[in-house]
Amino acid sequence: xxxxxxxxxxxHRESYDTFTVELQPTNGHDSFLFAPGQYNMLYVFGxxxxxxxxxxxPDRPENLMHTTRAVGTVTKAMAELQKGDVIGIRxxxxxxxxxxxxxxxxxxxxAGGIGLAPLRPALxxxxxxxxxxxxxxxxxxxxSPDDILYRSELEQWRSRFDLEVxxxxxYADATWRGNVGVVTSLIPKAPFDPLHSMAMICGPExxxxxxxxxxxxxxxxxxxxxxxxxxxxxCAIGFCGHCQFGQHFVCRDGPVFSYAHIGHMLxxxxx
Amino acid sequence: xxxxxLTQDATVILERAHFQQLLDALLQSGYRVIGPTIEDRAIVxxxxxxxxxxxxxWKDQQEGGTFRLEKRKDQALFGYTLGPQTWKKHxxxxxxxxxxxxxxxxxxxxxxxxxxxxxxxxIGVRACELSAIAIQDKIFLESEFKDPIxxxxxxxxxxxxxxxxxxxxxxxxxxxxTGPKASTGFDLALTEVIDGEKHYFVVNIGSARGLDVIKAIxxxxxxxxxxxxxxxxxxxxxxxxxxxxxxxxxxxLLFRNIENPRWExxxxxxxxxxxxxxxxxxxxxxxxxxxxxxxxxxxERTRRWDSCFTMDFSYIHxxxxxxxxxxxxxxxxMHKLASWVDQFGTFGCxxxxxxxxxxxxxxxxxxxxxxxxxxxxxxxxxx
Ligand SMILES: Cc1cc2nc3c(=O)[nH]c(=O)nc-3n(C[C@H](O)[C@H](O)[C@H](O)COP(=O)(O)OP(=O)(O)OC[C@H]3O[C@@H](n4cnc5c(N)ncnc54)[C@H](O)[C@@H]3O)c2cc1C
Ligand code: SF4
Ligand code: SF4
Ligand code: FES
Numbered sequence: 001x002x003x004x005x006x007x008x009x010x011x012h013r014e015s016y017d018t019f020t021v022e023l024q025p026t027n028g029h030d031s032f033l034f035a036p037g038q039y040n041m042l043y044v045f046g047x048x049x050x051x052x053x054x055x056x057x058p059d060r061p062e063n064l065m066h067t068t069r070a071v072g073t074v075t076k077a078m079a080e081l082q083k084g085d086v087i088g089i090r091x092x093x094x095x096x097x098x099x100x101x102x103x104x105x106x107x108x109x110x111a112g113g114i115g116l117a118p119l120r121p122a123l124x125x126x127x128x129x130x131x132x133x134x135x136x137x138x139x140x141x142x143x144s145p146d147d148i149l150y151r152s153e154l155e156q157w158r159s160r161f162d163l164e165v166x167x168x169x170x171y172a173d174a175t176w177r178g179n180v181g182v183v184t185s186l187i188p189k190a191p192f193d194p195l196h197s198m199a200m201i202c203g204p205e206x207x208x209x210x211x212x213x214x215x216x217x218x219x220x221x222x223x224x225x226x227x228x229x230x231x232x233x234x235c236a237i238g239f240c241g242h243c244q245f246g247q248h249f250v251c252r253d254g255p256v257f258s259y260a261h262i263g264h265m266l267x268x269x270x271x
Numbered sequence: 272x273x274x275x276x277l278t279q280d281a282t283v284i285l286e287r288a289h290f291q292q293l294l295d296a297l298l299q300s301g302y303r304v305i306g307p308t309i310e311d312r313a314i315v316x317x318x319x320x321x322x323x324x325x326x327x328x329w330k331d332q333q334e335g336g337t338f339r340l341e342k343r344k345d346q347a348l349f350g351y352t353l354g355p356q357t358w359k360k361h362x363x364x365x366x367x368x369x370x371x372x373x374x375x376x377x378x379x380x381x382x383x384x385x386x387x388x389x390x391x392x393x394i395g396v397r398a399c400e401l402s403a404i405a406i407q408d409k410i411f412l413e414s415e416f417k418d419p420i421x422x423x424x425x426x427x428x429x430x431x432x433x434x435x436x437x438x439x440x441x442x443x444x445x446x447x448x449t450g451p452k453a454s455t456g457f458d459l460a461l462t463e464v465i466d467g468e469k470h471y472f473v474v475n476i477g478s479a480r481g482l483d484v485i486k487a488i489x490x491x492x493x494x495x496x497x498x499x500x501x502x503x504x505x506x507x508x509x510x511x512x513x514x515x516x517x518x519x520x521x522x523x524l525l526f527r528n529i530e531n532p533r534w535e536x537x538x539x540x541x542x543x544x545x546x547x548x549x550x551x552x553x554x555x556x557x558x559x560x561x562x563x564x565x566x567x568x569x570x571e572r573t574r575r576w577d578s579c580f581t582m583d584f585s586y587i588h589x590x591x592x593x594x595x596x597x598x599x600x601x602x603x604x605m606h607k608l609a610s611w612v613d614q615f616g617t618f619g620c621x622x623x624x625x626x627x628x629x630x631x632x633x634x635x636x637x638x639x640x641x642x643x644x645x646x647x648x649x650x651x652x653x654x
Contacts, residue, residue, distance in 0.1 A: 001416070002370065005378045026378045045372065045379055046563030046570035071588040086378045232587050234559045237416040240577070241556030242584060244606065247613035252415065268529055270598030 001237065003043045003088030006064065008081055014149045018114060019079055020055060020067040026086060031061035035096035036121035037228065037256045041236050042066065043088030044081070048074040051233045051251075053118035054092060059128055064089070067117035067149065093236045095256040097122040098226055102198035105224070106134035108190065110211045112141050112183055112203020116149050118228055118255075119202050123157075130162055134197075137164040137190050141183025141207070144169050145176050164191055183207065187214040194219035201227040209266040212259050225259035246271050279482050282498055283490040285461070287470035290348065291322045292488040293431070297392045300484070302429055305361055306394035307354065312340055314354025316361065319394065326351055333440040333513070333624065335633030345465045349395055352439035355629055357552035358393055358400055359407060362424045366575040369420075369559075374568045383419070392429035396457065398450030399442075399621040401432055403552035405456055409615045410555050429480060432457035436464075436504035440513035441624030443637055447518065449621040451508040459484065462501035473501040514624060516637040517644060521618075525609040528643050529601070537639055538597035540632050545578030547626035547634075548603065553611075553619050556584070579603050604636060 006023040013019050025032075034054050043049040056065030070079040081087065099122050107126055111119050126133055138157065142148050148167065158165045166186045168179035179186065183203070199215050201208045208227045215225055231250040234240040243250040246265050248257070265271050277283070285293065297304050298320065306319045309326050319325070331351045332339040343350045372381045396404070404425075411421035435444075435451035444450030453460045458481035461472040474490065476482050548554045558577035563570045577584060580599050585592035593599050611619030620636065627635045 002381050002383065005380075007378070043561070045374070046561060046567065048561045049559065084377070088379070088381070230587055231592065232585055234557070238414055239411065239416070239418055239555065240558065241579065242558070242577070244579075244602070244610070247610035249614070270593045270595060271529075271602075 001090045003041070003049075003090045005086045006089045008083055008085050008087065011081070011083060014067060014151075015147055017071075017079075018067060018069045018147075018149060020065055021078075021081075021087075022056075023064040023066070023087070023089065029062065032064040032092075033061045034058060034092040034121070036099055036125050037096035037118060038092035038094050039118070039236075039255060040064075040066070040089050040091030040093070041233075042068075042074075042078065043090075044074055044077045045086070045088070047077040049088070050074045051093075051236060053228075053255075055117040055120050057124040057128075058121050059124065067114070067120075069114045091236070093251060095254055097200050097256055098198065099125045102126070102200075103129075103132045104134070106192040106197040107136045108192050108197055108199040108215070108220075109136075109138045110140075110183060110187070110199065110201045110203070110215075111138070112207040112211075113143065113147060114149070115202035115204070115207075115228075116140055119200060120150070122200055127157075127160075127163065135164070135192050136162065137166070137192050139166050139168075139183055139186045139190060141168045141170070141186070141203075144171050145178075166190065182210075184210045184214045187211065187218065197224060199225045201225065205230070205266065212263060212266070222260040222263060223258060225263075226256055227259060227262075228255040229257060229262070230255070277482065277486055279476050279479065281476060282493060283474045283476075283485060284493050284497060285472040285474050285488070285490050287348070287472070289489045290472070293484070294319065294322060294394070296484050296487045297394075297429060301390060302392035303389040304392045304394060307349070307351065309340065313338065313356075314340075314351050315356050316354075316358060316393070316395075322348065325349070325395075330437070331439065333442075333628045335441065335627050335635050336630055337633075338628050346470070347463055347465055349433045349461075349463050350437070352435065352437065352442060353397060353400075353623055353625060355550050355625060357550065357625070358396060358404060359552055359555075361391060361393070362404070362428075363407065363411070363418075363421050363555065364424075366573065367420055369572045369574050372570040372572075379570070386423060388423055390427035390429070391424060392431065394431045394433075396430050396432045396453075397435055397623070398432065398453040399444040399447070399623045400552055401430070401453050401456045402447075402449035402621040403623070404430075406553045406615065406617060406619065406621070407555060409617075429484075430457045430459075430477075432460040432477075434460060434462040434501075434505050435508045436462065436501075438508045438511045438513060439624055439628075441627040441635075442512050442622065443514040443516050443624060444622040445509045445512045446514070446516040446637075447618060447620060447622035452505045457481070462505060464497065464501050464504065466500060471497065473498055514622075514627065514635070514637045516622065516640055518618070521640065522609045522612045524644055524647060525605050525640075528646075528648055529605070531643050531646060531648060533639065533643050533646055534597045534601045537600050537634060538595065540634055541580075541596050541600045542632060543580040543596045543599055544631060545580040546629045546631065547636075548578040548580060549576065550625040550629045551607075551620075552623060552625070553607075553621060554578075558584075579606070600634075604639060607636065608640060
């Protein structure tokens with residue numbers, strides 16, 4: 001599949017190293033349909049191509065959004081781009097969050113750092129169809145207050161009565177009045193019915209491993225926990241072999257997996 | 272032999288003296304004919320035009336970490352087993368341009384390379400290699416996406432298989448049930464027989480195209496004993512495999528032995544050079560490179576073979592997932608013999624033995640699997 005050129009309509013700086021772009025195809029205004037949790041391959045002209053989750057609203061497919069943290073060659077080059085610049089897009093690829101399966105259940109979102117971006121489309125979906133779900137809880141942890149994404153949106157969400165939002169940071173100075181500690185510490189007291197909940201986790205691999213352990217301790221079933229894996233990806237279509245995680249190709253069997261399928265592999269090293 | 276008597280299930284004899292006719296028929300039909308020839312004291316698969324290009328009168332001696340060409344006593348055309356190269360070189364080339372792009376009116380335009388390829392004919396494909404091609408077909412043609420480059424090379428490919436009448440020192444196709452006799456996936460399959468003054472090929476026809484080629488060349492009906500002589504030689508080869516691998520329960524064995532201490536021992540020897548992946552006919556991993564020219568106006572994407580033995584292979588922000596050589600050897604072997612089964616419904620190993628022959632320190636996949644079987648954690652736990 002060849003990349004299609006998309007123009008950057010807006011760039012929003014979320015934090016010192018993370019930014020969100022809104023994109024439009026250069027040849028028209030086609031909607032970009034996707035399921036929450038899917039990703040695209042983003043190509044920066046001549047620099048390289050990386051997998052980035054779609055972070056926008058699945059009900060507003062005319063606005064393709066990606067939130068990227070600048071960490072290396074391609075993402076740093078992308079951070080230099082401005083409104084009007086063009087990048088290549090191919091996708092959407094991969095599996096999605098089980099938003100349909102979660103209907104009728106309490107929904108627990110647990111995000112670590114940039115992990116809130118791939119979860120946001122699922123949150124949008126759940127909030128747009130709020131009556132179909134039980135309690136909805138978002139637990140979000142970052143390294144420091146400066147790393148918190150989507151601040152104004154989080155404030156809005158926090159003021160809703162039908163959504164519990166808890167944010168925690170690993171480190172903070174005296175000006176921070178919120179929780180300090182890892183995100184897993186929020187799980188024991190979070191308001192959801194473990195026997196009737198669906199959890200969706202996205203963050204660094206260790207964070208997801210410990211989060212799952214805490215959720216299991218509360219009594220959520222293995223089959224009701226979903227998480228996303230990150231592996232090196234060069235092709236996104238099952239050809240390059242780079243994304244293998246045991247027998248799974250993260251690019252097409254993932255990135256969203258059920259804990260029941262891959263949970264045991266999280267405690268095996270270097271798989 | 273008259274044309275009318277020939278059908279696809281006929282078995283015919285092609286005399287060595289008429290072998291050039293087979294090459295000529297393929298060349299005249301417009302194929303680029305590729306087959307074994309000697310280069311740098313090894314067998315390689317390159318373009319052929321004459322029977323003289325074949326490694327006439329040569330055989331190979333293969334053992335863990337060694338490959339040597341030697342003169343045979345006879346003038347066999349296919350008297351060797353396998354060289355380091357595989358046919359994937361021609362179907363899934365080691366280095367290709369996927370597309371070029373040009374900046375244009377503030378955007379850019381991507382153009383794939385032009386398709387203009389001569390159909391290929393492979394001569395001398397071994398049974399294990401036929402299986403390897405079938406495995407790569409599953410990867411590149413039979414999953415959700417198709418690889419256009421592989422597809423282009425594969426479509427219209429004419430395959431002349433050659434059954435093995437002598438097994439190599441590191442071969443174990445009999446264990447993997449892929450050889451030594453080609454059973455499917457060919458247009459023509461030959462078995463070479465040299466018996467005193469007689470030198471002929473027993474030919475099985477595998478397709479309508481194969482039949483057309485046979486009709487265009489001089490062949491004859493087999494005489495008593497000729498076909499049997501060929502079968503006996505194949506049967507003998509299958510009894511003389513240099514290696515064996517017990518495949519019973521192998522996938523599960525490896526999955527439950529992911530923490531077996533043996534991985535540490537093999538990692539101490541492995542140089543993570545990746546030779547084993549480069550010579551393997553089924554390994555398909557590749558990497559992508561994006562570059563621009565100095566003006567920044569033109570960009571290009573290339574793809575080249577990669578190996579799971581490199582540190583970069585599993586790199587994500589923060590470091591490589593498989594940083595130890597233990598994890599990288601384990602990844603490779605478990606992919607071949609365990610996870611491949613989940614992914615594609617077959618082993619990723621056809622028993623060609625190349626990875627054993629071309630490993631500089633003679634690490635042997637069959638030996639490693641057997642040692643893990645002996646030290647199976649399931650057994651040691653019971654004990
Ligand atoms: C499904 C999925 C979804 C993702 N979603 C998001 C998201 O929404 N937001 C986000 O910010 N991130 C996301 N990521 C992570 C993101 O893809 C990586 O951060 C990004 O690929 C980093 O690329 P880079 O070139 O900037 O970094 P680098 O670290 O420079 O490069 C990583 C890539 O370059 C190659 N590379 C790096 N160093 C070397 C080296 N020394 N030698 C050879 N090759 C090297 C690697 O092979 C790798 O492909 C996601 C990842 C996956 C798999
Ligand atoms: S097994 Fe042998 S050939 Fe393969 S990477 Fe290790 S040393 Fe190289
Ligand atoms: S793993 Fe080794 S023996 Fe098996 S097909 Fe590959 S090179 Fe041949
Ligand atoms: S990214 Fe290439 S196989 Fe998954």
